[in-house]
Amino acid sequence: MAGVRALQWLNLTRHGESTGNLAHRDARRAGAEDAGIPERDADIPLSDRGRLQAEVLGRRLADLPPDERPTLVVSSPYLRALDTARIALAQTSWAAPDGPRLRVDERLRDREQGVLQGLTALGVRRRFPDEAERARRLGKFYHRPPGGESWADLALRLRSFYRDVEADAPGGRVLVVAHDAIIVVTRYLVEELTEQEIMEIEKExxxxxxxxxxxxxxxxxxxxxxxxxxxLTAPGAPAGLGPDDA
Incomplete structure (x- = not known):
């Protein structure tokens, strides 16, 4: 993909567990239609567990060899990602005081869900049955909910982002702190995958x-x-930080 060919290392991480992750998990388990999140998406904070996860991530980053350490760190502007970046970088010696400055780029924000924001899959089927059927027909990659983005839309803004990153990263070593959809679509772009391949990968x-x-x-x-x-599960890490269904 043009925009990453000059990079030496490209590292991506998802934000730590957020209160929104917990709300969606609880809503699914309860059979609810709406996660009931009071904040706008950009303002959803980390949970206490998410803050611990960010600390452990930072210790892994701190152990990177000098020739692998990021020379550019860029975060989504959303609070859960930005706080993850700040907490993780605080655990490293190479990031302060003269290390790479933490930048923010709105192109790394989470995929916008439009009218479906905050709804569970059950909520979408019950409240927007026509939209659920349209999504089934178009497929997840190309379906754009009203007021939201498709995965293809996300790919377009990420192509723009990575073109700029290639020019801005001294030494070509980049760390991106963002969201699950950003990581999946970046893999689609970097590895030049097909729609079918990336939608299969996205199931994990x-x-x-x-x-x-x-x-x-x-x-x-x-x-x-x-x-x-x-x-997150290595010896010495606090118990209970590994992946779950959040």
Whole structure:
């Protein structure tokens, strides 16, 4: 993909567990139609568990060899991602005081759901049955809910983002702190996958504070790890930080 060919390392992480993740999980288990989240999407904070996950992620980043440490760190402007970035970077010595500045880019925001925001799958079927049927016919990749974005729309703004990143990253080592959809669509772009391939991959939930990495070789960027949460369950990490259905 043009926009990443000059990078040496591309690292992505999802934000830590948020109160929104918990609300959606509880709503699904209760058979509710709406998660009942009071904040707008941009203002949903981390849970206490999410803050601990971000600390553990930071300790993994702190252990990176010097030639793998990010020279550019970019976060989604959404609170849950931005706080994850700040907490994680505070655990590293290489990020302060003279390390890479944390930048914010609105193109890394979560996928916009429009009128479906906050609804469970049950809520969508009951409140917007025609929209649920349209989504079934079009497929998840191309379906754009009213007022929202399709996965293809997300790919368009990420292509723009990565073109700019290629020019802005000294040494070509980037860390992106964002959302599950950003990670999945980045894989679609970097590995030049098909709609069918990425929709199959998308069935595996992206863990909070997981790490996904690509490294440059003669043929371009090659996957090192995807959705890796080993640091959250490693010896010495607080218990209960590993992935669940949030």
């Amino acid at each position: 939930p992206i863990g909070n504070c997981s790490l996904t990495r690509w490294r440059a070789d003669a043929g371009g960027l090659r996957a090192v790890c995807y959705n890796d949460t080993a640091h």
